[in-house]
Amino acid sequence: MKFGHFDDARKEYVIDTPKTPYPWINYLGSEQFFGxxxxxxxxxxxxxxxxxxxxxxxxxxxxxxxxGGRYYYIHDQGDYWTPGWMPVKRELDxxxxxxxxxxxxxxxxxxxxxxxxxxxxxxxxxxxxHQLTVSNLSNAPKEARLFSFxxxxxxxxxxxxxxxxxxxxxxxxxxxxxxxxxKTEYRERRDHYAFYSxxxxxxxxxxxxxxxxxxxxxxDTPAVVAEGRSANSVASGWSPIASHGINIRLQPGxxxxxxxxxxxxxxxxxxxxxxxxxxxxxRAQAMIDQFATDEGVNxxxxxxxSYWDGLLSKYTLNGPDDKLNRMxxxxxxxxCMVTFNMSRxxxxxxxxxxRGMGFRDSNQDLLGFxxxxxxxxxxxxxxxASTQFEDGSAYHQYQPLTKKGNNEVGSGFNDDPLWLIxxxxxxxxxxxxxxxxxxxxxxxxxxxxxxxxxxHLKRSFLHVIHNLGPHGLPLIxxxxxNDCLNLNCFSKEPGESFQTTANIEGRVAESVFIAGLFVxxxxxxxxxxxxxxxHEEAEEARAHIEAMRKTTLEHGFDGDWFLRAYDHYGNKxxxxxxxxxxxxxxxxxxxxxxxxxxxxxxxxxxxQSVEEHLETDYGIILQTPPYSKYYLNLGEIxxxxxxxxxxxxxxxxxxxxxxxxxxxxxxxxxxxxxxxxIAPAYLEDISEIHRMEPYVYAQMIAGRDAVRHGxxxxxxxxxxxxxxxxAITQSILGIQADFDGxxxxxxxxxxxxxxxxxxxxxxxxxxxxxxxxxxxxxxxxSLKVDxxxxxGNTIPVSGSGGTYQVEVVLG
Numbered sequence: 001m002k003f004g005h006f007d008d009a010r011k012e013y014v015i016d017t018p019k020t021p022y023p024w025i026n027y028l029g030s031e032q033f034f035g036x037x038x039x040x041x042x043x044x045x046x047x048x049x050x051x052x053x054x055x056x057x058x059x060x061x062x063x064x065x066x067x068g069g070r071y072y073y074i075h076d077q078g079d080y081w082t083p084g085w086m087p088v089k090r091e092l093d094x095x096x097x098x099x100x101x102x103x104x105x106x107x108x109x110x111x112x113x114x115x116x117x118x119x120x121x122x123x124x125x126x127x128x129x130h131q132l133t134v135s136n137l138s139n140a141p142k143e144a145r146l147f148s149f150x151x152x153x154x155x156x157x158x159x160x161x162x163x164x165x166x167x168x169x170x171x172x173x174x175x176x177x178x179x180x181x182x183k184t185e186y187r188e189r190r191d192h193y194a195f196y197s198x199x200x201x202x203x204x205x206x207x208x209x210x211x212x213x214x215x216x217x218x219x220d221t222p223a224v225v226a227e228g229r230s231a232n233s234v235a236s237g238w239s240p241i242a243s244h245g246i247n248i249r250l251q252p253g254x255x256x257x258x259x260x261x262x263x264x265x266x267x268x269x270x271x272x273x274x275x276x277x278x279x280x281x282x283r284a285q286a287m288i289d290q291f292a293t294d295e296g297v298n299x300x301x302x303x304x305x306s307y308w309d310g311l312l313s314k315y316t317l318n319g320p321d322d323k324l325n326r327m328x329x330x331x332x333x334x335x336c337m338v339t340f341n342m343s344r345x346x347x348x349x350x351x352x353x354x355r356g357m358g359f360r361d362s363n364q365d366l367l368g369f370x371x372x373x374x375x376x377x378x379x380x381x382x383x384x385a386s387t388q389f390e391d392g393s394a395y396h397q398y399q400p401l402t403k404k405g406n407n408e409v410g411s412g413f414n415d416d417p418l419w420l421i422x423x424x425x426x427x428x429x430x431x432x433x434x435x436x437x438x439x440x441x442x443x444x445x446x447x448x449x450x451x452x453x454x455x456h457l458k459r460s461f462l463h464v465i466h467n468l469g470p471h472g473l474p475l476i477x478x479x480x481x482n483d484c485l486n487l488n489c490f491s492k493e494p495g496e497s498f499q500t501t502a503n504i505e506g507r508v509a510e511s512v513f514i515a516g517l518f519v520x521x522x523x524x525x526x527x528x529x530x531x532x533x534x535h536e537e538a539e540e541a542r543a544h545i546e547a548m549r550k551t552t553l554e555h556g557f558d559g560d561w562f563l564r565a566y567d568h569y570g571n572k573x574x575x576x577x578x579x580x581x582x583x584x585x586x587x588x589x590x591x592x593x594x595x596x597x598x599x600x601x602x603x604x605x606x607x608q609s610v611e612e613h614l615e616t617d618y619g620i621i622l623q624t625p626p627y628s629k630y631y632l633n634l635g636e637i638x639x640x641x642x643x644x645x646x647x648x649x650x651x652x653x654x655x656x657x658x659x660x661x662x663x664x665x666x667x668x669x670x671x672x673x674x675x676x677x678i679a680p681a682y683l684e685d686i687s688e689i690h691r692m693e694p695y696v697y698a699q700m701i702a703g704r705d706a707v708r709h710g711x712x713x714x715x716x717x718x719x720x721x722x723x724x725x726x727a728i729t730q731s732i733l734g735i736q737a738d739f740d741g742x743x744x745x746x747x748x749x750x751x752x753x754x755x756x757x758x759x760x761x762x763x764x765x766x767x768x769x770x771x772x773x774x775x776x777x778x779x780x781x782s783l784k785v786d787x788x789x790x791x792g793n794t795i796p797v798s799g800s801g802g803t804y805q806v807e808v809v810l811g
Contacts, residue, residue, distance in 0.1 A: 012098045023038040027102070031123070040066060041070060041072075051399070054160070057160065059161075060351050070130060070262065071087065073225040074134075075228040103118065109137065117130065129259065133255055134256050139252050146245070151240075152241060161353075191267050193264075194265070205233075208240070259294065263284060312329060317729075327681050327728070331695045347714070368721055370427050378431070381420070388459070392466070396416060425524035470508060474510060479635075487506070519596055525541055556587070580625045593664060622654070649701065653719045656723040657723065680697055701713075733755070744770075766803075771807075781810060
């Protein structure tokens with residue numbers, strides 16, 4: 001069952017009912033200011049950090065769902081409603097939501113009045129712009145009243161929802177003309193305020209929530225809207241809001257537009273005040289002036305469209321399938337950009353309070369983003385590396401505003417350091433910029449203790465070697481990629497964190513996954529050593545990699561598949577010897593991606609075991625059989641009910657590892673079959689089962705042991721976005737950035753006759769046509785560039801600005 005459709009020409013998903021199975025959201029902003037907006041107008045916005053600089057309030061896990069946002073109420077002769085349906089929930093004669101790239105428009109119509117609500121964050125702007133178009137579609141004149149509404153968050157979203165004894169006495173606002181300024185705590189240590197403006201004279205305002213709503217009313221029944229008249233309330237303590245009241249008169253067929261700006265301003269310390277107690281509004285006024293007319297909106301929207309056209313032009317596919325084209329050309333790279341910006345901080349499943357930017361997460365996210373804006377990936381790599389410790393370990397997370405490690409989570413996740421090597425290598429392969437390796441980068445964000453980025457990578461590599469367990473496999477620490485496999489926790493205390501509590505000294509439990517990751521990532525480190533003339537270090541590293549490969553085959557293979565780990569007692573995890581959790585997906589993917597067991601035929605056995613034991617109609621589950629009870633020695637993974645999250649759920653993040661592994665063995669049909677199972681565009685027809693947005697990946701789909709098999713959760717912010725983009729664009733379609741150029745190595749379904757790709761790479765444009773006359777999955781028979789036959793399958797890159805015609809024949 002569908003609840004909308006793709007509009008590929010406009011790069012939009014069109015939702016034609018407000019009653020989607022779950023709120024379907026979009027993201028606004030791509031630089032410093034961001035917003036979340038649902039298909040019914042819910043959501044919130046913030047400057048850089050969803051925890052520390054939140055402008056508007058949002059209550060997660062609320063009843064009714066998705067309650068709170070940027071709302072526009074219409075009062076029409078005693079009848080009142082909202083164009084997004086929520087929160088009033090009056091039936092609409094027409095409804096449509098269009099989620100586009102960095103913008104959302106919601107249109108609602110009732111009793112002859114149509115209201116279109118366009119929201120976006122302009123480039124280089126620290127605020128949202130809302131253009132409201134009100135049209136009279138009836139045959140009679142209309143007199144209506146429009147009320148805007150936002151509720152201010154008191155900046156720190158965690159404190160805002162907990163410290164009521166202080167916060168319910170601190171709220172302060174100023175009102176000047178058609179602008180409402182939120183200045184809570186501005187007279188103290190803060191140098192920032194927010195404002196909400198409209199480009200017309202107003203007929204009233206409200207800044208006090210209780211006055212606007214009325215005692216015991218909700219957002220669905222605000223007293224001011226019901227009465228059709230603003231109360232002109234001024235917040236003093238309690239909960240500050242911003243609402244403009246505007247009287248509208250429209251003749252039949254007439255329409256009027258209004259431009260609202262919700263902005264964030266920082267003032268230098270010596271420029272905070274216009275006069276005693278009155279904030280300096282000059283910067284806010286400059287922002288407001290940019291959008292005094294519709295022309296300003298049109299120009300900013302055109303610039304935003306051009307920006308996204310430029311980003312998406314870096315890799316475009318003309319393939320055999322419209323659903324594949326829209327995923328590769330529009331929605332997957334768009335989600336990669338959003339995930340790069342947000343990490344795991346702010347979605348409808350992440351509150352923006354608990355987690356900042358992840359060390360592992362952000363390194364993986366930039367894998368899917370680096371081709372779009374390499375310079376931003378470069379900046380992110382430096383930020384990530386700055387949270388590393390001298391021994392090569394790292395903070396697991398850091399706050400985007402401060403760029404300092406998050407002490408609440410700490411370190412000890414022993415896979416973290418290796419991801420820095422992978423992320424840095426991906427950046428260098430894309431950009432050719434080796435100078436990043438010479439950047440001086442702090443340890444633990446201490447500017448007085450720095451080393452080159454290459455030295456950081458060296459310590460990342462050696463961190464594994466310095467932390468090996470009894471079998472010679474890497475120690476797992478607090479956890480590896482699977483944060484819920486906690487082999488050193490042994491927690492019996494309710495509410496105790498599985499990830500940050502180690503009740504035993506963890507020098508026994510080992511991870512086969514980290515071993516596979518080490519062998520996969522290691523060759524990039526070796527290559528970087530060689531290119532710096534460090535041939536002795538390169539050979540030493542190569543020896544460590546080969547030793548790990550042998551150790552993994554000796555102690556990490558269980559007959560038909562790779563083990564997952566050894567626990568604190570030295571017992572196997574993910575083995576035929578286990579009653580539950582016999583086989584896990586992660587090591588099957590990464591070990592085969594690393595080439596471990598390929599020559600021996602063990603890799604093929606491992607992937608066959610995945611198909612036999614883990615595959616379902618909706619994707620590959622994480623492990624099986626599920627854990628039926630809590631195992632003290634395994635931790636959080638066994639705390640979930642069977643079929644959910646890490647306990648035999650379909651954790652979409654690691655499904656592409658199996659797709660990539662299948663391409664290592666040349667199984668193109670199998671790789672694409674698995675791709676189709678979780679790619680959202682292919683799931684649109686079962687949206688009533690899947691429930692999440694049919695245009696972006698979810699982190700998790702309920703497994704076959706769950707009550708609701710096939711139901712997704714945790715959409716948008718997931719490493720699934722980057723890894724599926726890598727799987728389809730690099731491993732299946734086979735266009736891979738490498739140190740010396742573009743490597744062409746497709747692994748496709750045999751039935752594909754061919755496809756074409758435009759790839760921008762290091763300033764050049766490559767128009768690549770791939771034909772498959774022999775009906776093979778893998779193997780480049782010939783490669784021509786501008787008619788000249790090349791040896792091998794790598795296109796060398798020299799100079800910049802050229803356009804090249806590339807002809808590839810498979811066979």
